[in-house]
Amino acid sequence: MELLAPAGNMDKMKMAFLYGADAVYLGGKLFGLRAFSDNFSRDELKEAVAYAHERGKRIHVTVNIFPHNEDLTALPDYLRFLRDIGVDALLIADPGIFSLARKLVPELPIHISTQANTTNWASVQFWHDLGASRVVMAREVSLADVREIHRRVPVELEGFVHGAMCISYSGRCLLSNYFTQNRDSNRGQCVQCCRFKYNVVEEKRPGQYFPVVEDERGTYIFNSKDLCLLPYLPDLYDAGLCSLKIEGRMKSVHYVATVVKVYRQAIDAYERDPEHFHVRPEWLQELEKISHRPYTRGFSVSRPTEADQVYSHSSNTQTHEFIGLVRSYDREKHIVWVEQRNHFKTGQTVEFLQPKGPLVTLTLPAMTDGDGNTITAAPHAQQLVGIPCDTPLEEYSMMRREVIRHDA
Structure with a gap:
């Protein structure tokens, strides 16, 4: 099982490896979906790959925006650069970028990003037939469905196990475009409008704001709890996942180190003795110490309910x-x-x-x-x-x- 950690900058990447990650996913200054994290310059990308490979680790680079025509101009040169420095995989969501990558850098493994919304075995088979080596499951997929996909399609499957959840379908959101000046979530500029406090305004009564819920604090109708699948680790193995992915390229060094160490310890404990594995209370206590929203199991074993949303505030908690x-x-x-x-x-x-x-x-x-x-x-x-x-x-x-x- 691969433990895959977020790396918003060089310090976070090094800490992720030090605390037990097998691989990290990170983005350059262009073409990734986290434009507001520090991200990596070309020199830093080259340094990151060298640092990782010296330690037997892997670097996955996000090229997962949904591009417009002007975005494609610089893409071929960037893809060739990533090939030349020896990155281990590209994360891609858009068919156009996928096609260019297959033509220009066919030797680079391609992982289909969760942004591609892959939710069924036929879609996974489609990407596999085109040459994808791994598919990152949409967060809306249950573990039962992952198990069925794994049974039908001989391709690596990766899944998110910890971190923030997006209210939109695997991140396909237009709220940022409407609430800001053309900050496109699908081109890396999400401002997390889903965490804003909302009221209803009736068209013929401008200026009058009505709470969606009768609560003096207002309501955060799009504000999901954070994902935590640590208690389901045996089920993640059983479903056929080959890589467990932690969300958080914009999170702190403390967050990355803590979450990575907890999952590292759990993975190692499970692989040493699957039959007697149990989730230790101290692991769950560690996950409470970082900045987070209340935890949810997402779509893993059942459909989310109203209990999987946070209605009273959008701020994080930590001990x-x-x-x-x-x-x-x-x-x-x-x-x-x-x-x-x-x-x-x-x-x-x-x-x-x-x-x-x-x-x-x-x-x-x-x-x-x-x-x-x-x-x-x-x-x-x-x-x-x-x-x-x-x-x-x-x-x-x-x-x-x-x-x-x-x-x-």
Whole structure:
């Protein structure tokens, strides 16, 4: 089973690999559906491929916009560039881009993006017959249907298992075009209008706003919960998926590292002993610590109901916040050196999420700055802080603390 992680920039890509991803999907500056993530320049794409291949990892590049005529001008040169730097696969949704890629770079494997809305075995067979090596299932497909497709068509199947859900059919949305100045969701510029707060306006009574639901907070009628299929891991294997995909190219480094590590641990545990596998409570607790909306199982085992929407707000929730990144550990002095990412001070209890090792909890006893001076707080961005710690900690461990909630 491949664990496929999002990589919105170089730092997120490296953290995804460090925390256990087998492959990442990422986009260049053009032709991908996440125009507002950092994305990769040509030089960065070349560096990313080299970095991944040195570690036995894989790079899948998104070329999954629905192009207009002007988008096609620069496409042939870009496809040849991706071939020349050795990317492992192209993610494509549009038949025109697919056709060009098959003619110009026939040696590159093509994965059919979830944007292509592939929901049945006949469509999968169609793409397979044309030369696609993998099809990413539409998020509206149940695991029972995936199992049927796998039985009928000898092609790799990939499925989303964690992250944000789109209210539109596998992402085909026009809301951004209408609510903004030509920001096309299908050309990479989604502004997530589905998270906006809505009321109804009657045509002959302009200026009068009526709540869709009798609730003083309004309603978010398009606002889906986030997907989490960790409890269904054995079913994902049984259905015939070869790759489990995590959504989140615009999410934080903390999100990517945490989700990747949880699914890595679960996959490894299942493959060691499928018969006695169970979802550990600490894995589910970890997934609550990242920024997310309440979780849903999506379309995996049943049709979503009204309970799979969030009606009262569009903001995320999380139990912990990322406050520092471990840069090194001095084994002689028993000091961990942390790069500050958010304000912290002595006396606070923190956790260290390690790439490979167990979770470590520590109440900060003392701190020094980079020059060895005693300090009681780390208020400066990316300040290097020394903290006494008897437990050796891995480089790139993530330091975080519980979010303190105050009553309104």
